[in-house]
Structure formats: C-alpha cells, structure tokens
Amino acid sequence: MPLTPLDIHNKEFGRRLRGYDEDEVNEFLDQVIKDYEALIRENKDMQNQVLGLQEKLNHFMNIEETLSKTIIVAQNAADEVKTNSKKEAQLIVKEAEKNADRIINDSLAKSRSVAIEVEELKKQASIYRTRFRSLVEAQLELLKDESWDSLEDPKRLVAAE
Template sequence: MPLSPIDIHNKEFGRSFRGYNEDEVDDFLERVIQDYEGLIRTNKQLEEEIQMLKDKLEHYDSLEDSLGKSILVAQEMAEEVKSNARKEAELIIRDAEKNADKIVSEALNKSRKTALDVEEMQKHAAVFRARFRSLVQAQLEMLDSGDWGAFDKDLALRAASVAQSGI
C-alpha cells in the first residue's frame, strides 16, 4: 500500500545512542511531505487531464467515424447524381435525334412537294405558252390572210343594226 502524506507525518523513529538529529529529520520529513503532496496533486491533475483527453479522443474518433460515413454517403450520392445525369443526357440526346429526324423528314417532304409544285407550274406555264403562241399565230394568220372583207361586212351590219335600234 502506498504511503500517504499523513503516514509520513505520523511516522515515529526509534531513538538510538548515536541517532540522527531529530530537528533535521523532522525538517526533512516536512519537505518530503510537501513534495509528496505536490506530487499527489500533480498526479491527480494529470489523471484528470488524461481522462479529459480520453474523452476528447473518443469524441474525435466518433467525429472521424461520422465524417467517414458522411464522405461515403456523399460519394455514393455523387455517383448516383452522375449516373442520373448521364441517363437524362442520353434521353435528351435520343429525343433530340428523334426530333431532328422528324424535322429532316418534314423538310424533305416539303422539298419534294415544292419540287412537284414547281414542276406542275412549269408544265402549266409551258401549256399556257403553247396556247398563247397558238392564239398569237392564229391572230397573225388572220391578219395575214387578208380576209377582212367578211369582217368589214360583219362590222357594217352591226353598226347598221345599232343605228336602227336607236341606241
């Protein structure tokens, strides 16, 4: 069992013929008691500090575990977000490709329809030119034929009928 300051204080030494000086022994014992009490206080403070540091260490270990778990969760969430973003990007690309195909298809159809319309108009224009040329040629032939006599008679008859009617 360790000594306490009281044990040191209460210690009695036997006397002998040539023994030690009692005052010196008592002074020395008093200094030992004071040093021993100081060591006990220091030891108690150090034990309290050790306990406090153990508590802090336990707290920090707990925080470290929590942070480690949080980092894992964050990494998993980041991977999930990236995966979802990739999937969404793929869907957007597919949708855009479908829309692009639809737009290209509609443009080709409009282009074909426009080409058909142009071709149809060109045919109508050719028919119109041919008919107009025919009409002009017929008119020229009539002018060149010199058969104005019948026209003049017809014109005179009409003028006379207008005059008789009083208009």
C-alpha cells in the same frame, strides 16, 4: 499499496542507542510529506488533465469520423448527380436527334412536294404557252385570210351582196 502522506507521518522508528537526532528526522519526514503531497496533487491534476484531453481527443475523433462519413456521403451524392446528369444529357441529345431527324424528314417531304408542284406548274405553263401559241397562230391565220381584204374594200362588200 502505495505509501500515503499519512503513512509517512505516522511512521514510528524504534529507538536505539546512538540513534539519529529525532528533530532532524521529524523535519526531514515533514519535508518528505509536503513534497509527497505536492506530487500526489500534481499527479491527480495531471490525471484530470489527461482525462480532459482524452475526452477532447474522443470528441475530435468523433468529429473526424463524422466528417469522413459526411465526405463519403457527399462524394457518393456527387457521383450520383454526375451519373444522373450524364444520363439526362444523353436523353436530351437523343431527343434532339429525333427532333432533328423529324425536321429533316418534314423538310425533305415539303421539298419534294414543292418540286412536284413546280414541275406541275411548268407543265401547266407549257400547256398554256402551247395553247396560247395555237390561239395566236389561229388568229394570225384569220388575219392572213383573204376575206379580210373584202372588208377593206367597200366596193367588194356591196358586190358581194
């Protein structure tokens, strides 16, 4: 068990012949008691300070652990968001490709339809042209007919009657 200032104060030494000066010994013991008490107080203050620092250290270690966990959670969330974004982007691209294919197919179908219509119109125009040419040729044949000559000469008209 450690020595206390009270133990030092209450310590009695046996007396002998030609012993030490009692006043000097008592003064020295008083000084030892005073210094020892100061060291004990200082030791208690340091122990309290160590406890306070230990509490702060524990507090900061808890904060560090919490921050580490938070960073891990945030990283996991960021990874998940990134993964989801990639998946969503792929879905958007696939949907856009489907729409593009549909638009291309619709355009090709319309283009074919227009081409068929153009060909039909060309055929109709050719038929119309042929019929018109036939009509014009028939009219020219009528104009070339000599019966028109009789209409031009009034004497022939009367004789024909």
